[in-house]
Amino acid sequence: MNLILLGPPGSGKGTQGRKLAERLGIPQISTGDILREAVREGTPLGMKAKAYMDQGKLVPDEIVIGIIRERLEAKDTKKGAIFDGFPRTVPQAEALDRIMEELGRKIDAVIDIEVSDEEVLRRLTGRRTCRDCGAMYHVVFNPPKKEGLCDVCGGELYQRDDDKEETIKNRLRVYREQTEPLETYYEQKGILRRVKGEASIEEVEKEILEFLGIEGRDA
Numbered sequence: 001m002n003l004i005l006l007g008p009p010g011s012g013k014g015t016q017g018r019k020l021a022e023r024l025g026i027p028q029i030s031t032g033d034i035l036r037e038a039v040r041e042g043t044p045l046g047m048k049a050k051a052y053m054d055q056g057k058l059v060p061d062e063i064v065i066g067i068i069r070e071r072l073e074a075k076d077t078k079k080g081a082i083f084d085g086f087p088r089t090v091p092q093a094e095a096l097d098r099i100m101e102e103l104g105r106k107i108d109a110v111i112d113i114e115v116s117d118e119e120v121l122r123r124l125t126g127r128r129t130c131r132d133c134g135a136m137y138h139v140v141f142n143p144p145k146k147e148g149l150c151d152v153c154g155g156e157l158y159q160r161d162d163d164k165e166e167t168i169k170n171r172l173r174v175y176r177e178q179t180e181p182l183e184t185y186y187e188q189k190g191i192l193r194r195v196k197g198e199a200s201i202e203e204v205e206k207e208i209l210e211f212l213g214i215e216g217r218d219a
C-alpha cells in the first residue's frame, strides 16, 4: 500500500503516519524529518535546506525529489510507504508519479486531512517534539506524562524552530498557495479521500482505517 497524507502543517499527518506505518508494517517517509536530520548533521543538503525551512518556505523541488527518489530505492519501501509531507507542489506530484511508474508501483490513496488555519495555529504554537524519536505532543491537548520528556523513549521535548507564530503563518500561506492544488490533482485521479482533521486523534485514525478497509482491529 502506497499512501499519501495531505494536509496543512499541524493537521496530524505525522501522528497518523506513525500509527499507520506501524499498523501496516511499512515505512513512513517524512521529507521534513529527513531534512531536519540533515540540518542537525550539518550535511551539504542540510546547509542548503536550512534557510528555506527557517522561513517556512518550501525547499526547492529538485532537492526533495532527489531525496524521495533515493529513499524509494531502499528495499524497505518495496511493500509500500506512507508519504508524510511529500508531495507539496504539483511538479513534486508529477515527479512522484514518474518515479513510481519506473519502479512498477502506484499511489493507492491520498488522505486529505482538513484543518482550519485557526486550529493549526493553536496546535503548532503548543507543539513539542521529541529530539530522539520524533513523537509529538501538545502542551495542553496532548501533554506528556512527565513535563519535557517523551512518553515513548524518555527523550527531551523541544519546540521546532519553525513552530513559532510568524513562521507558522508563512507555512500556512505556502500550503494554501502551493500544496492545496494537489487536492484537485488527486481528485481527478479518483484517489482522494477527505477526512475532518479537527476530531480527536483516535477518531481521525478510525476514519482513515475504515476508508482503507482495515477497521475494527482495536482502532
Ligand code: AMP
Residues within 6 Å of the ligand: 009, 031, 032, 033, 035, 052, 053, 054, 056, 057, 058, 059, 060, 061, 064, 084, 085, 086, 087, 088, 092, 162, 171
Ligand atoms: P514538515 O516537517 O513536513 O512540516 O516540513 C518542515 C519544512 O521542511 C517545510 O516547511 C519545508 O521547508 C521543508 N519541506 C518538507 N517537506 C518538503 C517538501 N516536500 N517540499 C519542499 N519543502 C519541504
